[in-house]
Amino acid sequence: ETGVTQTPRHLVMGMTNKKSLKCEQHLGHNAMYWYKQSAKKPLELMFVYSLEERVENNSVPSRFSPECPNSSHLFLHLHTLQPEDSALYLCASSQDRATNQPQHFGDGTRLSIL
């Protein structure tokens, strides 16, 4: 298996549920990212991990909690979400955090909050 794999592809949850999104990269990269994609808005960077250390938290509410247990896996734990959190959540990876390193994206998890 190659590339960046995200599971689940679709998730519907109530505002009081707890769920987790999973991302796995098979590219040997050292940096991993979480993005939020909403209609008619630019991709919003949420978190960045480099060598399993969180290096960026882009003012994301605490109801989103990332975890990076190793350089191949990234999780986004969700708790007490709001309807405005409904969006496509994308995971990406790159060789490192240099500016000219291409980011490889997964196909995302489509999240719907009831």
Added chain:
Amino acid sequence: QQQVKQSPQSLIVQKGGISIINCAYENTAFDYFPWYQQFPGKGPALLIAIRPDVSEKKEGRFTISFNKSAKQFSLHIMDSQPGDSATYFCAASGGSNYKLTFGKGTLLTVNP
């Protein structure tokens, strides 16, 4: 200063025509300008990228034109095909900031 402004929001082109998408930026420290292509149900995929030391880069039917003085760059798709129908995002990064700043995207439809 971190914004990247992309236009048009949507574009309809006939098969065989030229599709042109434009982006403008303000941060003069940006030195890496990629374009991403996203099909429905898929994540964005890197299409082509340019650095400011060249004014043009071509890969197959896709060309980036870069105007450093105007702080603008554009994507040209020659001989557009229905299979090119997708959303295209420009982005930029550079200086001390490795993070990509994305445009809002352009939905391209190529009619057969």
